[in-house]
Amino acid sequence: MGFLDTESTLLLIGVLLLTTVLAGSLSSRFGLPALIGFLGLGMLAGVEGPGGxxxxxxxxxxxxxxxSLIFILFSGGLDTDWRDVKRxxxxxxxMATVGxxxxxxxxxxxxxxxxxxxxAQAALLGAIIASTDAAAVFAILRSTGLDLHGDVPALIEVESGSNDPMAIFLVGAVLLFxxxxxASPFALAPDFMIQMVMGALIGVGIGFAMPEILKRGGYRQGGLAFVISIAAALIAFGAAELLLGNGFLAAYLAGLVAGNRHYAAKRTVSTFQDGMAWLAQVAMFLTLGLLVTPSQLGPVIVPGLAITAILMFVARPISVFVCLAPFRQFGWRAKVFISWAGLRGAVPIxxxxxxxxxxxxxxxxIFNVVFFVVLLSSVIQGPTINWVAKKLAIGDHYDRASARDRALEDVH
Incomplete structure (x- = not known):
């Protein structure tokens, strides 16, 4: 009986993963971030849905x-061009700190x-929903065939990959208070610096070490090279956390450094880690969707609408315009678009x-409000990203068919 239960469980997991991916692809066709499909299927599979x-x-x-976030950040770092980061x-x-x-x-x-x-509860809510997620933005832009001008896409990508540690630190600080x-807020300043510095050092170290191990060990294709890349992501996070650093920053920087070095298995490792990031997103959003009881979202509709409006039309624009004021390469049109492109995703939930x-x-x-805000932000901002970019004249169109194919293959 136990064996049959195990079989049924594995079958259920496989079916859920497959249908979640299909749901994400379907939502992308309608201009919505894939997370809507992932979360939606999780809710349908949950206690109040048909899945029960x-x-x-x-x-x-x-x-x-x-x-999941470890592999999402590690993969994001692998796919980020260092030339974009320098610019x-x-x-x-x-934006990743002050913003x-x-x-x-x-x-x-x-x-x-x-x-x-x-x-205290208000500070906790603000800290939780402060970070952004660019994965959904780029999926929508690719599917609609829009190529953004200048440094705007690079800024959105690098900001989203590096602002999670600050949000996590703020949540931890509020919970501590x-x-x-x-407790004194001034006492947290040294802790923050230690977290950032140790996380950066360990991340850069692992990022240099992984390609060297792959080159010296002769792991040119697949197999053990994949295992080493998984180990690198986990070691970067775990070592940083044990040494009082920020593990998420370490994972992102490890991927960033490794992704910009040359080694034989680079392309296959990058492709594999992209698949790992996909699997991580599917598993994470499906799990988070299962947590939600839809009947409990009713009481948070009004608070959720209020917080979403503040986030989209007040908080995000203020942070963008204040943080980018010293950087003249970003005009007001770019700032407006960057403000609107601040979708919320996995990290807040x-x-x-x-x-x-x-x-x-x-x-x-708070959990229900955050969940509602993420859903509403995705539903409102996601489908309108392309329209806003065109109205602000900061993008050009390229072949829609090939862009749509790329988007379905690489939402992350």
Missing amino acids: ISFDNFVLAQAVGIA VAGPALV VLISAGVVAISAVFLLGVTP MSNPS VLATFPIVAGVDGAFA
Whole structure:
């Protein structure tokens, strides 16, 4: 019986993964980010959907989310051209730190007045939804055949790959203050610097080491080269966390450094890690979708609408215009588009599980609000990205058919 149960479980996982990918591809055809299809299928498979699967293990969901983010960030680093990073390093770094802080602060202040929550809960909500996700933006742009001008796409990509550590740090800081109100905010500054520096050092070190191991070991094609790339991502994250660094920053930088070095198995490793990132996205969003009880979203519709409006029309534009003010290569049209392209994705939903695991009062309400905001942001901003870019005249069209084919193959 146990063997049959195992068979049924494996069959169910396989069917869910396949149908989730199909759902994501279908949503992309309608101009929506693939995460809508992934999350939607998870909700349909959940306790209130036709699937009827009862899943409320937030600890396991958090673990799945963290593991998935490691490979998503590592793969994102592998696919990022260092020349793009050098061109936009300054503005991207400012937006990934100061920009996240501004967005979190504006949302937190608004939440106190609009939602009537405590300042601590408002700060937690702001920190959770402060980071952006560019994967959905590029999928939509490719599917609609729009090629953005200048450094705009590079800035969006580098910012999204590097702003997660700041958001994670802010969430941890707020949770610390909630558990220990007497803690001094100034005491966190050294911790933040240590996290960033150690994460960067370990990430760069692993990024240099992985190609050397592949070259010296003669792992030219597939097989063990794939295993080594998986090990590199996990070691970068784990070593950084154990040494008080930021593991997510380490994973991203490890991929970035390795992806810009030359070694025989580079193309196959990059393709494999892209598949790993896809699998991670599918597993993560499916798991997060299973967590959601649709009937509990009703009470958060009004708060969710309010926070989404603040995020899209106030917090994100303020952070973009303030952070990019010193960088004259970005005109007002580019700033408006970058503001609108600040879609929310996987990270906010994963971070929303942290307060629940920590036993914070009102954590389930925060999770539902964050989930609703991510959905609404994707549904509103996703299909209109192309329209906004055309209205602002910051993009040119290329072959739609080939672009659509590339988008379906590479949403990430």
